[in-house]
Amino acid sequence: MKKTALLTLGALGLCMTLSAQVKGYVYEDSNRNGKKERSEKGIPEVSVTNGIEVVQTDAKGYYELPENDDQIIAVVKPSGYTLPLNDKNLPQFYRIHKPGGSPDLKYKGVAPTGKLPRHVNFPLYASDEAEAFTALVFGDPQAYNKEEIDYFYRGIVAEVEGIENIPLGISLGDLVGNDLDLFAPYAEAISRIGIPWYNVMGNHDMDFDAGEDRHSDETYESAFGPNNYAFNYGKVHFIILDDILYPDPRDGKGYWGGFRKDQLDFVENDLKYVPKDHLIVLAFHIPLSEPGGDAFRDEDRQRLFDILADFPHTLSLSAHTHLQKQDFFGKEDGWTGTKPHHSYNVGTTSGDWYSGKLNDKGIPVSTMRDGTPKGYAFIHFNGNEYTLDYKVAGAPDTHQMNIFAPKVVAKGRKTSAGIYVNYFMGSENDTVEYRIGQGRWRPMKYVQEPDPSYVQQVYEWDTTGELFPGRRSSNPVISTHLWRGSIPTNLDTGIHKIEVRVKDIHGRTHKGESSYELAEPVGQD
CATH class of the missing domain: 2.60.40.10 (Immunoglobulins)
Structure with a gap:
């Protein structure tokens, strides 16, 4: 009995020893070379996630997280710091870990990444971030071919190219229209704006030959990184989520709006480290819709609402419908906050899918079916408050x-x-x-x-x-x-x-x- 017990304890100890961990530092990269020097200090109390668990760095900027063979390790950018950008102005805040690469799909996905290094470190740059700032928001660029990429660039991007005093932008999904080879020209067009740009995955950005939802984002990940992540700016905490269940769990066909359990676990874990007086801005593709409808899985929306219940300042952003709409969720909808939850479904940059007459530049007018002209939004933040503006493409700011x-x-x-x-x-x-x-x-x-x-x-x-x-x-x-x-x-x-x-x-x-x-x-x- 004693020998058996010792063997059992020994095996348990071996399992605990072999339990894989990803570890590293979040640090201030003062010389901006992407390497942690001995003189560069770690940054404490910064959240790091593997897509489900969220931990915070210790006094030296050190973290540890459970490791598996299909995950993305990401830092949650804290206020007062900026992230490194690649040559397309895409923030570099993550490390993909897929030793075997993506499954065999039509589009390439992620190439095998091999083993993790001893430390997965995240460099940050110290920055003065004002609590009053403006974000630029695009709904559905959704180009199906290079001609439509050109429409998107000349009709939308060129109008904001080189824009000043805007620290970040977000595209709310359907970056392209099914052809994932267009991710690269889309990213090239967006890069011309000249500001850090965050992306959301849409239902036209998926690997349609994926057999399960967790693999529907493989090619998106290879181009833009995780599709569930978070970052801070001023007193605003942004949470980006993939809210497309594919294939539809009801019949295995098409898609449905909603979240997997692990995604909502991430949101819950992430918000443990966010002050209650911060504004929580959620960005996803499919609108939350109204309870009782069939566009969104009701129980997922309810759990999200329950997680957000202790945060009095919230806003959610979506696109997808090619319509502009303001929704306000109250107690009758399962929202228990002291004031209604505001959901803004943003008009699209592609408008009515690049349809309609051509304007004097040869670009489709593309007014949306509800009469909203194509355009984009500005969100003006001041602490935990915000105001919204919609800019009609090619028209004066006053054209409302x-x-x-x-x-x-x-x-x-x-x-x-x-x-x-x-x-x-x-x-x-x-x-x-x-x-x-x-x-x-x-x-x-x-x-x-x-x-x-x-x-x-x-x-x-x-x-x-x-x-x-x-x-x-x-x-x-x-x-x-x-x-x-x-x-x-x-x-x-x-x-x-x-x-x-x-x-x-x-x-x-x-x-x-x-x-x-x-x-x-x-x-x-």
């Missing part, structure tokens, strides 16, 4: 709405036509008013209808006697940011000015103008 009204209306006759305002960043919570000439301001009614200005764009393709250059736009859908007002016809004949003002969720006022004509009726009443 489209106003639709008939060109001419019969004087004195009632009309069922209306004045419509599509305030691109709007939701039912906003106040929209209008006035005619110098008349009094009157509230507009929030409606859920297709935007008539977009309807007009689409059906122009169906009524033309000669094809336009470009490709017909998609059919209209209900807009979630549309208001309607009646048309006064009891005024003098002539042109009448329409003024619109919108008070947004941040208390700011936006204005727009249009006009309509009143003319004497033709024919009998």
Whole structure:
């Protein structure tokens, strides 16, 4: 019995000794050579993760994590430091560990990485980070070929190339359209902006021949690193997640919005080291949607909400739908925070998949199906607070709405036509008013209808006697940011000015103008 017990204990001790660990230092790379010198000090209390577990460095910047043969070790960038960048301005905060490489897939994925070195170290550069800063956000570049990469570059990237005073940018998935060989030209285009750029994986960025969800990101990883990671800037903690379950666990076909358990374990472990007064910004591809719907697995959203319950300042970002939408989740949706959780589904840089007429630069206009012009967002952070702006590509910053009204209306006759305002960043919570000439301001009614200005764009393709250059736009859908007002016809004949003002969720006022004509009726009443 004693001999057996000793053998058992010895075997257990051997297993504990052989339990693989990845270890290393997070340090201030003062000479920026990517090598830890003896004189370079480690940085304490920095989170490091293997994609599930999260640990913090000790007083000397040292960490240890469990090792396995398919993981990515990553540092969670702390505030007050910047990360090294590669030649495409992609932050270098991770080390892929796949000794055998990726499975045999259509696209190459990750080449065999071999054994880990004795230490996996992460260099950081000390930096003065203001708590007030702005992030640039792109939804769905989604180019299916090199021609569309060119549209993306000339129509979007060129407009912000060399932008100043913006410390970081994020693309919210669907970086490309199924052809993963386009990752490289996409990254080249993005690099021209000239700022550190973080990426989210979308459902068109996956290895479709992967047999299980954990391998659907192999080629994405080879180009951009982990698809679940986190970083800090000022008092904002960003968490980037892959929220595409592929293949769909219900039937093995297609995909479903949601998270694996290990991903939510990572979020829970990560947030243990984040102060409760920080703003938590989650970025993923598929919007959280509404509970009870079928686009997102309800229990995954609920667990995410439960993990975030102790954080009073939160925001989630998504794209995917090629529509712009503001959602506010409350207690009826499973959110238990003191104020609703704001989910912003960002309009896309590809718009309606590069459709529509060509503009004067030969680039598709590509207005989205809800009437939102293609563009991109700016998020202005100040401590744990934020404001949102949407920038229509190729338009002035002040272009925040489209106003639709008939060109001419019969004087004195009632009309069922209306004045419509599509305030691109709007939701039912906003106040929209209008006035005619110098008349009094009157509230507009929030409606859920297709935007008539977009309807007009689409059906122009169906009524033309000669094809336009470009490709017909998609059919209209209900807009979630549309208001309607009646048309006064009891005024003098002539042109009448329409003024619109919108008070947004941040208390700011936006204005727009249009006009309509009143003319004497033709024919009998």
